[in-house]
Amino acid sequence: MKYWLLKSDPESFSWRDLEKVPGKKTIWDGVRNYQARNLLRDGMSVGDLAFFYHSQEEPPRVMGIVRVTKTGLADPTQFDPKSKYYDDGSSPGDPRWITVEIALERALPEPVPLPVLRGAPGLEEMVLLRRGSRLSVQPVTEKEWKIVSKLGGMKGR
DNA sequence: GCCAACGTTGGC
């Protein structure tokens, strides 16, 4: 099993929004960056876990944990001319933007703010903390996963 | 709101 971090601007889709979705599942749509797409398409497996991270918030923070429930899905917004994510260079026969479905696993008892991550021993190499890193889908190592989970108030594991 | 870092586009 692998670990990930998914960024979302809470203005467009927040942890609270996910809690309110019936079934607490959603297709992770709207990613329009090839590196992120490749991780969604080629890196993720059903059962993988990911941190749900709020960017564009003061402070940015890790909100909770989600699980990958389906892989290899064509992002439906790429075919919708009314969507801001519409891509007229993509076709249903050969979709350009592939993503996953995720389901809420559990909220962190204490969401972890970015400054705390920056100060935490063992997270020095975390992709999120690299200068200029804007990648919205990121791999997280098992060691980093455990440290962040602990900071978020999760017991043991 | 600012702006550094980054990705993409398009002229050549």
Add this chain to the structure above:
DNA sequence: GCCAACGTTGGC
């Protein structure tokens, strides 16, 4: 294929 211009992300 280079690279300047442009648009976007995201922390502050």
